[in-house]
Amino acid sequence: MIKTTQDRIEEIKKNGYTLDFGNVFNHAFENYKKIALYGGLMIFVIFVLLSIFAFGVLIAIFGGTAVVDFLKPENLKPEEFSLNTLLIFSGISILISCLISPLTAALIKMAYCAERDEEFHISTMFEYYKAPYFKEIFIATFVISIISSISSTVINYTQIPVISFVVTVIIELFTILMIPLIIFGKLKAIEALEASILIVSKQPLILLGLIVVGSIGTLVGLIGCCIGIVFTLPFLNSLYYAIYSEIIGFDPETEIENRN
Template sequence: MNKITQDRIEQIKKNGYELDFGNVFNHAFENYKKIALYAGLIIFVFFVLLSILAFGTLIAIFGAPAIVDFVKPENLQTENISINTLLIITGASALSSCLLSPFPAGLIKMAYCAERDEEFHVSTMFEFYKAPYFKELFVATFLVSISSSIISTIINYAQIPVLGFIVTVTISLFTVILIPLIIFGKLKAVEAIQTSILVVAKQPLVLLGLIVIGSIGVMVGFIGCCIGIFFTFPFMYSLYYAIYSEIIGFETEVENRN
């Protein structure tokens, strides 16, 4: 962690911080307009290629008939899935999230570049597949994903869907600046998780409101054969960037605050 960011975090621990909903939202939206088309196209292409790779791998391992049978609605109900299968799915989901964690980090970096009128390219999306970022993003995502998966699995078996939704939203809320803390603040995985929780706890309602409104905005992308979701989805990463920028800031910004 760099010294200036550390000082800012210590300041937040002691005195908290002010966060204006309107300022953060406008900041995110203005930034989003600069990256929407480019980021949306990259997400769409990446999603298509990843889907082809994933289905191709599954078919090669299990065969097409087994995959078709498994995805039948009656077989996807929690009570009809064996514990071993559920553990495999949970593990595979967590591993996939970990391996893909540098991708959203790249989207956030793209938002950073856009605000400063710096050039960004496809390579920006994959910039954090290198040391030391990949390890920290992988570990942080693994810890969050596995915790969320275990809790969600227990809740699903208890058949309390509302509680499952609340847990998912809570975890998303308290890890909202996890990735920026790693890629901008240079924090280690566990330290980033702890800091994100601490910072969010100072203004949970404002941040929850931002995430809810942002999520609703992203869902608008489902209009128009669902293709639009690829172009509204980058708004969430622009929002994460704006939240981090407003709360923690960057070196020159933090220096000005002090």
């Protein structure tokens, strides 16, 4: 009998699953080698375009002089911001995260295509801005961003940075399968979030180890020339894909839909 994503999740809920650190890491690395250059170039181009757009909007609204003055290091201290400024920044940050999250989904799809030696076009980068994916990805990212923002605000009052770091890692860890479950498993936003938490809770230490090693590997791109990080960032997307592939897998119906 063919197992759907929901069937697999129910199976995991009852019996858990086994996961080999080495197999997943090797799977991710072999896949990453296929997407490193193309994925890095995509990230670089998108970053440049978004930066130009953001600065253009800010300059159009506030004027060039005001923007330059605001960006001076002495003016970027959080303790100097008013409550209204912090709320505005939080709102803008959440909105940006929601709007660029389909690009993260596209990079994970790139890893999927690379493993199957399928062509990945520039247009595919914007595939998840279309229905039905965009709404679900937007909602899921919005919920997580709100939770992260509220947690950070509350924790900042404790003045213990390590707590903020731990909470950020926990949120990141338990939501790593959220987007893959939406784009590959065809789940709704809240269903994907709940399923991701359930799945990660069965093997949190191995998955945490993979994320930590993957993050360290990504930061290698900062050595020498910081621009190198755009070519190591796709490793995390490849890692998310490999984790999903090893734990959930793909049923034939999903394979056909993902190729269209």
